[in-house]
Amino acid sequence: xxxxxxxxxxxxxxxxxxxxxxxxxxxxxxxxxxxxxxxxxxxxxxxxxxxxxxxxxxxxxxxxxxxxxxxxxxxxxxxxxxxxxxxxxxxxxxxxxxxxxxxxxxxxxxxxxxxxxxxxxxxxxxxxxxxxxxxxxxxxxxxxxxxxxxxxxxxxxxxxxxxxxx
Numbered sequence: 217x218x219x220x221x222x223x224x225x226x227x228x229x230x231x232x233x234x235x236x237x238x239x240x241x242x243x244x245x246x247x248x249x250x251x252x253x254x255x256x257x258x259x260x261x262x263x264x265x266x267x268x269x270x271x272x273x274x275x276x277x278x279x280x281x282x283x284x285x286x287x288x289x290x291x292x293x294x295x296x297x298x299x300x301x302x303x304x305x306x307x308x309x310x311x312x313x314x315x316x317x318x319x320x321x322x323x324x325x326x327x328x329x330x331x332x333x334x335x336x337x338x339x340x341x342x343x344x345x346x347x348x349x350x351x352x353x354x355x356x357x358x359x360x361x362x363x364x365x366x367x368x369x370x371x372x373x374x375x376x377x378x379x380x381x382x
Contacts, residue, residue, distance in 0.1 A: 217280055217281065218280065218374050219279070219289075220278060220279040220365035220366065220367060220370070220371045220374075221278055221365065221367075222276050222277065222278050222279060222346075222363075222364060222365060222366065223345060223346070223366055224326070224327060225345065225346030225347060225348060227347070228324050228326070228327050228328065228345060231323075231324030231325055232325055232326055235268070235324075239264040239265070239267075242260065242264055243260075243261060243264060243265075246260045247261070268325075271322050271326050272291070273291040273292040274290055274292060274293070274322075274329065275326035275327050275329065275345070276288050276289070276290060276329060276344065276345055277291065279343075279363055279371065281371075281374050281375055283299075284298060285298050285299055286302065288343040288363065297353070297361070299375075301355045301356045301357065302353055302356075302375070303355060303356055305351060305353050305372055305375045306372070307349075307351055307352075307368050308350050308351070310347060310348060312334075312336050312337055312350075313337065313362065314334075315334055315335070316333065316334040316337075316340070317332065317333055317334065318330060318331070318332055319333050319339070326345075327343075327344055328342050328344045328347065329342050337360060339360070340352075340360040340361070340362055341359060341362070342361075342362040343361065343362070344362050344363060345364055346364045347364070349366070349368045350362050350368075351364065351365065351371060353375075
């Protein structure tokens, strides 16, 4: 098994730190005002940690290539893509993913993952932690999956050798 790191880019790191500070500040203010009546305080104390926790456990931690599958390793529910279902793997220009909108996903807190779309590439699934090293995987189900290993060259060499050998 080969493991490829997936570190955050500066934007994702900034967003993650900023949201962490905002969530902590909101929780602090809610605790200070706990004596004020109403049920909104429960919602405000519970929702930010739940959102933060879910974003943390579903973030892409790294990418793993085994003999028969590509694994997007996450703390909860890793994504398994059989190598036999991969049609192609290539590095793409960052311009192809610029002006991408999130249709259902996370746009910076611990990375960029979920469902995205733009006019050039159409719908895509992202398991990315940065925007400067995109690799696109196309599957037999006509999915376009964006991954961002720290070393895209070695990742592509490993996946292309493995796919060719299957």
